[in-house]
Amino acid sequence: MTERAGFWGYRRPDGRVGVRNHVLVVPTVICASVVCDRICEVRPADIVSLPHLAGCGQLGPDMHTTHDTLAAYCRHPNVGAVLVVALGCEQVIGEMLADAARDAGKPVEIIAIQDEGGTLRTIGRGRQMAERMAAALAGVPREWCDVTSLVLSLKCGGSDYTSGLASNPALGRVADRLVDLGGAVVLGEIAEIMGAEHLLAARASQPDVGRRLLRVIDRVEAEAMALGLDIRGTQPSPGNIRGGLTTIEEKSLGATHKGGERTPVVDVVPYAGAVTKPGLTVMDTPGLDVESVTGMVGGGAQIVVFTTGLGTPTGNPIAPVIKITGNARTAQRMGDNIDLDVSGILADTESIDGAADRLFAEVLAVASGKFAAAEVLRHREFAIHRRNPTI
């Protein structure tokens, strides 16, 4: 590459750069989720909601995770404006979510179903507000931005033997190149680092980062073991096992390839915690695809690259999720879900570097506005991680 790699993005008042310009309609609580979905129907291409199951009946840590995740989406650079929809009696405080959006310099409105006087009035008023915001955002031009402003989420799901041999190594080379250029990448799914942590810990930028990584992995393994159950059948999943993966160690070693080969591990952050440093950040997320993607986008990732062997449709409400597969059969049979076919790596018709070239170009094209398959199909899955029972 002779020129600096870049893309056409949206510069935000807080200095971050977005690759999309959504109006985000945020329910503070499950009770407002349907109203938010109905508000978005007025202009479904631009106005998106975050329907979720939480926001009340939660104790301490889970309550904080819910609030912090929703607030992170309100601040997210892929969001141009925010409408917060409260019920009125819930634990999550709508004004605090609105403040998060305001602090990031975004236009924000807030309404409450109990104040508006019911579902229909809230939908009507909410639609007016959201439409006005969308019309204002439609005039905002994209600007040329350097890749140093990109945070790329690295994800795999529905893994089979091709994931560790083809798609994850290709994504890993893209991660290395992006970090060489000054960008950031984030890797979640702690359970799927179990068995490969020695490789990542050896790349820690500071001893403290390596220690924090090993401690998070110890905690997740201890939690799994405290249930007194065999992790096999969950990790790897039945589909992973049919696909040839035998143990979590094998799955993890293949999965960790997507974190690159040389990129330093610079930080370990909690679920939906901000990714602030160039290099590889590890986030404490579960392996479940939607919860994991939800957390990494909350951390600031503008784009997710998601490798799959068996094929999976997962998207996100505000971030494009690019699907790549090294399995030729999946590329053919689930073509509507797959953005990039790298099965040539195993067929000996393409090198891993050649596939990485195509993937890097695809990431920049999607950053500049090209729709990923999950966006075309309106896959907008969103699920906030929780650890404790609802009370």
Next chain:
Amino acid sequence: MKPALLISSRDNVATALEPLEAGREIEIGGQRVRVLELIPSGHKIALADIATGEPVVKYGSPIGTATGVICAGAHVHTHNVASARGRGDLSRAPVPPEAGVRLAEPADADVPVPAPAAARAGRRTS
């Protein structure tokens, strides 16, 4: 396309890239292996005899231990390999941390650490 892929020279298994029929002879990483039983595409074939309790190595790292003798050419999967990680079903007494294996753990309010899990020794291999 190669019939099977060897990832690291330290590995004692290779990944079949097509179904490998019993009786077929294939060359992997400079050695010839006779296939003992059907290996489905994407599954693993043993390149050498692996004794009970020995590590099965792929990507240059252990992926589990052999639960019985695995002969060169045999199918290597959940029937003859056990994971060492996250096995809450095995009631093993906690293994005390080995010096130099586990790193010191300073207090960190953000990341609560429950009691150490059982059976840690030897998991970090480099």
